[in-house]
Amino acid sequence: MGTRAYYTIRQVRLLLGGGGGKLVDGKILSRWMREANIAPQQNPHDKREWRITRVQLEALAEVRAITLPADETMREDIEQAKSLSALTIEIEGLRQAVETLQTTLDHIPQTLTAALQSQLDQIMPQILARVSATGGQPSQGGEEATSPLSPPRRVSAAAHAPSNVQQESLEINRIEDVYQVGSLVALSDFERLHHVPHPNSYYHMQRKKDLPVLNVYWEREGKRPLTLALDEDGQAIFFQLFSQQKDFRRCAQCPHHVPEG
Numbered sequence: 001m002g003t004r005a006y007y008t009i010r011q012v013r014l015l016l017g018g019g020g021g022k023l024v025d026g027k028i029l030s031r032w033m034r035e036a037n038i039a040p041q042q043n044p045h046d047k048r049e050w051r052i053t054r055v056q057l058e059a060l061a062e063v064r065a066i067t068l069p070a071d072e073t074m075r076e077d078i079e080q081a082k083s084l085s086a087l088t089i090e091i092e093g094l095r096q097a098v099e100t101l102q103t104t105l106d107h108i109p110q111t112l113t114a115a116l117q118s119q120l121d122q123i124m125p126q127i128l129a130r131v132s133a134t135g136g137q138p139s140q141g142g143e144e145a146t147s148p149l150s151p152p153r154r155v156s157a158a159a160h161a162p163s164n165v166q167q168e169s170l171e172i173n174r175i176e177d178v179y180q181v182g183s184l185v186a187l188s189d190f191e192r193l194h195h196v197p198h199p200n201s202y203y204h205m206q207r208k209k210d211l212p213v214l215n216v217y218w219e220r221e222g223k224r225p226l227t228l229a230l231d232e233d234g235q236a237i238f239f240q241l242f243s244q245q246k247d248f249r250r251c252a253q254c255p256h257h258v259p260e261g
Helices: 009-015 026-035 054-063 071-134 187-194 198-208 232-242
Strands: 006-008 041-043 046-053 171-173 178-181 184-186 214-217 226-230
Touching: 006 009, 006 041, 006 054, 009 026, 009 046, 009 054, 026 054, 046 054, 071 198, 184 187, 187 198, 187 226, 187 232, 198 232, 226 232
Parallel strands: none
Antiparallel strands: 006 046, 041 046, 171 178, 178 184, 184 226, 214 226
16 A cells, blocks of 8 residues: 555545445444544544544454555545545535525515515505595695596606596496596506506506506595506506516507507
């Protein structure tokens, strides 16, 4: 044998495995070392590595009646053990990196939806409180409260509310089951009609502010709930924003062009 001073536990398992790249089972090697009163030493330069001396290796082989390979063969086996160890570490690192990336990708939709829902939960009580406080009566500043079908106020400043909204009762399009008044359509019905989740619309309303939505009060079953609605301009923008999504469903009026003039 050569003059090598130390052998790692993995190298020892390989050298006592009888050649051919076979490894002695780690538990069996531990038992052999205990029976031979051989205690491995920690590498002072790498705390993760445990090793035994050449003398201990030869003594262990003698006790177990194992013939160690010749110097050249031993050198090749040791190099093979090093390569296998390095490859194992590299593969494990890649596996952990892939798992981390997959976990991150899996949580992106949930994180975005949770953030949007959290913001919605924060502003809705304020909106409902304002609706309850006004009760349809003039405000303290003398401004008249919004009537059920008066020109609605636009949440987004992208365009002004239409001035030709007719004073007509709420109509229901029975074909598509969509609440609408004149050219206005309830946002929730428009989302459902086109298979667009509300968090997606909410993101463009509140964060990017590129989806103009109207704040109106419509009579429904004797109540006047606050309703978010889209006019023809908003419907066209809605189509432009979401029509390329995978689950988007076109309706009979798509692509909702804005009328000229």
